Amino acid sequence: MAGCACGFVRAVLAFLLAPALVTLLVAPARGRGGRGHGDWDAAELLLPPLPPRENAALVARFVTNVCDWGALATISTQEGVRGRPFADVLSLSDGPPGKGSGVPYFYLSPLQQSVGNLQENPYATLTMSLAETNFCRKYGFDPQSPLCAHIILSGTVIKVSETEMDVAKNSLFIRHPEMKTWPSSHNWFFAKLNITNIWVLDYFGGPKIVTPAEYYNATSQ
Ligand SMILES: *[C@@H]1O[C@H](CO)[C@@H](O)[C@H](O)[C@H]1NC(C)=O
Numbered sequence: 001m002a003g004c005a006c007g008f009v010r011a012v013l014a015f016l017l018a019p020a021l022v023t024l025l026v027a028p029a030r031g032r033g034g035r036g037h038g039d040w041d042a043a044e045l046l047l048p049p050l051p052p053r054e055n056a057a058l059v060a061r062f063v064t065n066v067c068d069w070g071a072l073a074t075i076s077t078q079e080g081v082r083g084r085p086f087a088d089v090l091s092l093s094d095g096p097p098g099k100g101s102g103v104p105y106f107y108l109s110p111l112q113q114s115v116g117n118l119q120e121n122p123y124a125t126l127t128m129s130l131a132e133t134n135f136c137r138k139y140g141f142d143p144q145s146p147l148c149a150h151i152i153l154s155g156t157v158i159k160v161s162e163t164e165m166d167v168a169k170n171s172l173f174i175r176h177p178e179m180k181t182w183p184s185s186h187n188w189f190f191a192k193l194n195i196t197n198i199w200v201l202d203y204f205g206g207p208k209i210v211t212p213a214e215y216y217n218a219t220s221q
């Protein structure tokens with residue numbers, strides 16, 4: 001009897017869990033890199049050519065647009081490392097592929113350590129690299145080589161205003177569709193990096209300095 005009951009319970013459980021399992025199996029595929037990002041050079045989405053390296057502002061805009069995540073450094077508020085630099089990976093987007101605004105938008109939760117840090121000190125520095133695409137592997141550039149173009153953006157992380165909310169949301173959700181299903185209990189909110197300083201490492205000879213005005217003015221991506 002007990003065996004029969006267990007078998008029945010197992011069958012019912014399997015039946016109930018099947019959709020969840022299917023979701024689990026399907027979700028990572030959808031979530032991995034999401035759509036229109038990350039998997040550059042998957043057949044349907046070729047990485048556009050790097051802009052001329054001498055146009056550092058344009059290179060910076062290119063890197064921001066093709067990258068869908070970055071390492072954000074904040075100043076820690078954690079016990080034991082208070083006041084020390086603290087970097088974490090954050091998903092971001094400045095808009096659809098090829099149509100970026102240059103503004104790195106984030107979808108953040110107060111539960112994140114970085115956000116706790118930012119609440120005390122909004123200054124932050126964001127790094128993004130073409131090593132996140134297959135560009136550097138393809139040409140054999142080590143991630144630390146300036147030929148593997150990377151950029152460093154410094155500024156403050158601020159909540160986006162009501163008027164900018166739709167732009168932030170569309171920019172993020174188009175590149176990170178799974179954000180739509182992140183648990184609402186985490187109180188996600190839209191934020192952006194208000195950029196004050198930009199360094200571009202895209203060639204030998206040290207970082208190039210680009211002003212935010214030059215960066216936002218750079219077009220033809
Ligand atoms: C963004 O940074 C600039 C330069 O520091 C500053 O003037 C401006 O007030 C900041 N914007 C916001 C919304 O904090």
Ligand SMILES: *[C@@H]1O[C@H](CO)[C@@H](O)[C@H](O)[C@H]1NC(C)=O
Pocket residue numbers: 213214217218
């Ligand atoms: C903005 O771009 C235009 C056209 O490329 C250029 O002529 C102008 O100098 C740029 N301004 C700044 C601040 O970079």
